[in-house]
Amino acid sequence: MQEITRLYALSKRNIILRYKNSIAGFLWGFFKPLLYLMIFIVVFSKQVSTNNYVLYATSGLVFWFFFSNITNQSIGSIINSAGIIKSINVPVMFFPLSETISELFNLTLTLGIFFVAMNWFGIIYSFKLLLVIPIAILFSIFSFGLTMILCSLNVFFRDIGILWTTIQPALFYLTPIAYPKEIITKFHPLLLQLNPVYYFIDAERTIVHENQLPSATMWLQCIAISFTMFALGYFIFNKLKQQFISAI
């Protein structure tokens, strides 16, 4: 119970800090995907033959930005909380975890608006849409796992933060968000198979865009990827956490 109070307080702090001194506040969270969507419509919608292109691209963007926000917000979470870490005995893992929780809160808002707005872009309302929730949870377990690796290494080598901002656009364009996956599989199927983010976006899209249930293989892939990444992140984080206090 005490731990929940602590996590809640930290998540609340993240949200307050993020939009401090900004007029539009949390609306900025919607502006970025919207801008990307407009660019995509101009550049891609006439080139690709995907039906309901807006629904296709937006469903990818919503998940991508969820992932990208979690990693970007958490990567500095330990360094930036040096003051608290050096004075109160709080499990250090709470800092990236609280960032993940704040982003889940943001995703809930975004998905709410997304489901309403997509009414005009060919979404089919059915109970299947509820399956987006477990996919989003698996995706956040994956993202949290990756984040634990990034933020703990970033304590020792600040290069990790810079490196991550640099390779992110590459990962973004290598993931079929704006275009159908054939474009990339035609080049080389491995490029898609080795991209962990793709599996989650694909499963979500199967539900939202194609109005189908994801196959058992897809579920298993998502579960395997998220838990492997979580275990790896947890292991690395725990190996390094003793050293954080002297390095921040």
Place this chain on the structure above:
Amino acid sequence: MSTDSLISFDNVTVSFWQNNMGIHSIKDLATQRKNPFTNKVILKNISFEVKRGECMGVLGRNGSGKSTLLRTIAGLIKPQEGKVTINGTFAPILAIGAGLELELTGYENMNLLLSLYGRPRKGKADVIKSIADFSELSEEALRMPAKRYSSGMLARLAFSISVANDADILIIDEVLAVGDQGFQQKCMKKIFDIKAEGKTILFVSHFPDDVQKICNKAILLDGGTLVHSGTAVEICEKYNQLF
């Protein structure tokens, strides 16, 4: 049960990796498989004991390991060797500006720190009011981001939040010097009140007079080892001889 041991250190050694930063360490790692970190010992074989109700001063030069010792006591650092036994609860360590989030207002900081400390939401409003009263900061100041505070105001806020936690052990890491005279006296009075309640205070200061006033015993650190331990008066004399 008034004399049982509250904090006990048995041969505690604390060390950290030190990062030999720079492109050379990457090169060495790649070519000679040399570890880019070296192990640096901060505290060596420290043993002492603090009983319930005792107040212990920690003295030593800058960089002698005082803050690391306090953090080890508070459980923020796990020792590599030796055994630390603690039988009580802590208030957040009081060091200059510690734990305060500069972008947040005074009130937001109180809320955050109280929650992180694990205070239930029930009765929090009263605690916040008592913190605000004790700090003597104006309503206007408490509603503005802490980054606009002077160092004295930060110390007021930090001290007020820390003492509001009804903990067994209060750790003070040279903060009192920043407040103005009125607040320093108020803090001293509060420290004596806390002491009178039978609680334990660990006090780091570079002013031997303060240490003698508050503490009955003290330890002297030098280069990460405990060189002397004894009554506050003895240790303060030893400390003065260092310079």
